[in-house]
Amino acid sequence: MSKFLLEAKELRKTYHLGRVKVPVLRGASFTLEQGEWVAILGSSGSGKSTLLHLLGLLDECDADSGGVWFDGKPVADLKFSARNAYRNQSVGFVFQFYHLLPELSVLENALLPNMVNAGMHWFSKRAQAQQHATELLDAFGLSHRLTHRPAELSGGERQRVAIARALANQPRVLLADEPTGNLDTRTGGEILDLIAEKHRKGLSIAMVTHDPAVAARADRVVKLVDGCVAH
């Protein structure tokens, strides 16, 4: 039994641009303990987002990769339904570019993972999910924005909605790709405080960042160099 909550071994990812092979990850290994906050640093284009996507099962790594384990179980070759459940409940993903649904309101965007999870039982689960989401958005300073569309929000506000969405199903791991990259230092700090608050309550975090000040709040920092993780 592995002591790691999330573990990736020897991940390889090669993009094919026509005939040209672009190896981005060349055997990157990564571990995250239960309750740990790890910051992933690396120069632009080093493959930080790629690594995070592989951890969130949003993309597929090369066939000769080691694999990804969550709570000691291999997740890379799960069935479709189990992968969906993993994305929905085990991890929460925050993207570099927000990725909110433009037709939905702020509240509905934040509720999306709940809706997906509830399926046909949405009506019975709705009130509780809504309360949780409203509290989160409230804490993020978005209480007056609940019915607005993403297009009406600032970049920082959008990212806060995205974080609320990632935390909707209270996942054990938050995978955040530069969540404060588009926020000013003060707001970014507030968001980090919130994340830190969740972290204190047991949330494990893998966070990609450029900002050493952000990285400093993590328990541990790893660097991505030449497609490998350097400790």
Place this chain on the structure above:
Amino acid sequence: MYPVQLANRYLTSRIIPLIAVAAVALCVALVVIVVSVMSGFLDMLRASGRTLMGDVVISYPIRGIPWYEQLIDTIEKLPEAQAATPLIDTYGLVRMPYPEGSEKEVVTANVWGVEPQSFNRVTDFSKALYWKPPASPEAAASMSPDDLRLKLSDKILNDGLNLVKSDTGEPGLVLGMHVSIANERMRNGSYRPRYPQWFMPKQYVTLTLVPISAKGTIAEPRERVFPVVNEFKSGVYQIDKNRVMISLAEAQKLLRMDAGTLYDMQAPPNADGSLPVLGTSPAKVSKILVRAKPGVTPDQLQTAVFAAYEKFAYEVAADQSKVVKAPRVDNMSILTWEQHLRDLIAPVEKEREMMRILFSIVYLVCAGLVLSIFWAIVQEKTRDVGILRSVGASRFGILWIFLQYGLVIGAIGGLFGVGLGWLVIHNINFIHETIGQDAPAWSYIASFIIAGISFAMSVRGVTTGVLLSTLLWSVLGFTLAIVGAGLIMHRGTLIWDPSVYYFATIPDQVDWFTAIITWCGAVIFSVLGASIPAAKAADIHPVRALRYE
């Protein structure tokens, strides 16, 4: 639940679904209109073919069918047959009463000699007679106030039906509506003489027929003056242009097909110089029209009539008192009206095949259009698919969203399309007539005024710096200016020329079967168009979908 909510959101929060609904509606309307007109046309041809010929036609054209009364009796006893009527079908010349002066116009005509009562039972002749008072107050109300028929009494109808001029007792003649060039078709489909004095039922025409002897040679032509007692309109232009009707007895007399004494040419003459009598030569007709009982198909009736004829021929052969025998059944032509009117129907069926092919192309083009509209809409949503997948939505959930999306747009668009098609089809003759007239002045004046306003708005757009409104207003302005100019130059022409098509009016009934099929097609292609790209996006990894540009 989320697929329903998302589909609902996609449908209600943007303008694109409305455009898609409009596109689907236009495609469906196009198909419904084209097919309804086409199949209405065929139905009309079928209906009129039947009312003109009955269901089965027995013919023996040149020599004629002898003892036809007996044959008709035999046929009318058949359980399949409703009625039968004798007919002489020949060609002749009609000298018209116009123009003024001694050089009158002469036209060739297909002359039918009919026995009025039984003919009306087989073919609904009374419906085809044109000059008659309106059947009901409602029918009268729908006619234009200057319609000549409003002043008519039942006398003219009865004269037409009986083929006599009741004032004088003379045998009468009924002309096809388009035989006389004096008749003018009005835009509402009614007729009137170009000059009041050329109202045909008050005129006399001279009919010349050429009898043909038993040997097949032409005998001395015979002519006779007939009062025109009415005119008929079958709706089939080629018939209305060529056919005239007289009573069977008159036709038999003119063609020497009436009953007479049969002399023995070979035997030596009697003492008084006359030839010895062999028996009677019966009156003859060239055709017998038979109408089927309701529920009996022409094919069933044809088989029955065939057997009845065999029986009749056998009886005549066995009858010593009848010197003239009936022709053998294999020399007779016993055809259903469709077979008989082959010449008329074959080109239409060819046309229908052509239309089927053209229509399939139209349908496919519409299907392709609907498909590609949805493809483009959903393709643009690939990023959303990536987002949904990244929060754990299943591929079926994704598919379900867009399936509903296509379903709702296809169903609603299809309904609007059928409605639009119905509106156009229902008013198609009105639309056609409107197009057939010169544009009224208000129409181009209005379009020029609106064009002027549009240009003013586009200038305002330039000054306020709004590019889109400038563009849209000037496009509108130019379009209306061109429309206005087009309206000024527009000269009314009727596209549906009755001399090219068989019927004087365009069919105006919706083909509901096609409408339903087309609606289903619209739904299917909308759903396919929406779900294929959605399925494609759901199959790729979420990050790839997210990066989709």
